[in-house]
Amino acid sequence: MTAPYLRIVADLTRDIARLHPGDRIPSTRQIAKDYGVAMATATKVLTTLQHQGLVHALPGVGTVVSDHHATPRPAAEKQHLLATALHIADTEGLAALTMRRLATELGLPTMSLYRHIRDKDTLILHMTDTALGEIPLPDPPPPGWRAQLDTLARLQWATYRRHPWLAQVISFTRPMFARAGMAHTEWALRALNHLGLPPNDTFHAALCLATYVRGVAVNLETEATFTQDSGLDDEQWLAGQEPQLHAILDDGDHPNLTALIADPALDYNLDSLFDHGLNRLLDGIAHLIDTAGGRRRD
Structure with missing residues (x-):
């Protein structure tokens, strides 16, 4: 917002x-x-x-x-x-x-x-730069590469939540060269440099992080549109879908899914999905650093 x-x-x-x-x-x-x-x-x-x-x-x-x-x-x-x-x-x-x-x-x-x-593309570029620059990157950064990447990813997630449209215009194959966006990439590269990774791995790890956050955030505008159009929040919408869900599950062909949905400990939303995936991604980068012989700095 x-x-x-x-x-x-x-x-x-x-x-x-x-x-x-x-x-x-x-x-x-x-x-x-x-x-x-x-x-x-x-x-x-x-x-x-x-x-x-x-x-x-x-x-x-x-x-x-x-x-x-x-x-x-x-x-x-x-x-x-x-x-x-x-x-x-x-x-x-x-x-x-x-x-x-x-x-x-x-x-x-x-x-x-x-x-x-100049045109709408330029307008989108300036909007993107403004949105990404609204929440400043901490200075000084927290100690350790993992804390720095975690901070960056959560800052980006918060930005996407404030501006649900933003994920729709971010591209990693034809990027917009927004100054604030490049500052985010520089932050990630600085966190990963000097950890023993080859440059290609460092670059891919930094972009994988940003791509992951954007990938989950793509759902935000769709969810906001559904809520606005239907007037129902997620729980209300799911409650209305229960008859159709049980019509599929009651045939017995999906025992694992049936058991999972019945588990009272199940707690799922976009924030929990983002949090779980981010931690597993950081685990993977840590393994990559260890495999490359770099010293892990948690």
């Missing part, structure tokens, strides 16, 4: 476009009340608008619209464009994001978008 403060910034930017220089905008206290956010978030909203040159603080009055708000800086316009595009994709799926839809949300002619974004 788009950061809450960015959605508020987008709302107030649209309001500011209809105001005159010197008009007051809501205070931090009013923003916190209207949007149900913390005062720190409301302060971040006003700070962002000030950095964009849209507003300034006027002693004894409050925060007011700046004289040049009608022509915001290109960087501010592009940031607003990306925040709006992310919001559409996060809440409605990537299929809902078109240049025409984006222009409508921004209240602009479609052709005006091309002053900032």
Whole structure:
């Protein structure tokens, strides 16, 4: 999901476009009340608008619209464009994001978008870079290659959960060269270097990790769409499928599956699937390091 403060910034930017220089905008206290956010978030909203040159603080009055708000800086316009595009994709799926839809949300002619974004592929690239860069990589990293790769994978999983569409646009054969994405690859290579693996194994291990996370995350947008369309969560949907499931299992041809489903200890969802697979993948990399004669650094 788009950061809450960015959605508020987008709302107030649209309001500011209809105001005159010197008009007051809501205070931090009013923003916190209207949007149900913390005062720190409301302060971040006003700070962002000030950095964009849209507003300034006027002693004894409050925060007011700046004289040049009608022509915001290109960087501010592009940031607003990306925040709006992310919001559409996060809440409605990537299929809902078109240049025409984006222009409508921004209240602009479609052709005006091309002053900032060359085409939709470029828009997706910038959205991907923004999404992958939202959660910073820890500095310094945790000690040990396994802890570093585990941290990276879980950070990526959290990013996919925030932006379910993202897995649909990531490719490992025709990659988009997003700066934040390349930083993730650099992090994985740094964790694996000097462990005794040949360069080809190091590169493949780093990409296998990212490919695994993306592979599980591909299900997120589909699940979100199913939930939105049906109005049912996973448990409610499964409950409705029980008659069909038992019609298949009751024939006795699937004894192992029948026993597994009946086991009260069974606990399965996408998060548990991700967690189980990640640990087995890291076990495999550890074995690869040992086999190569490298020193294991857990």
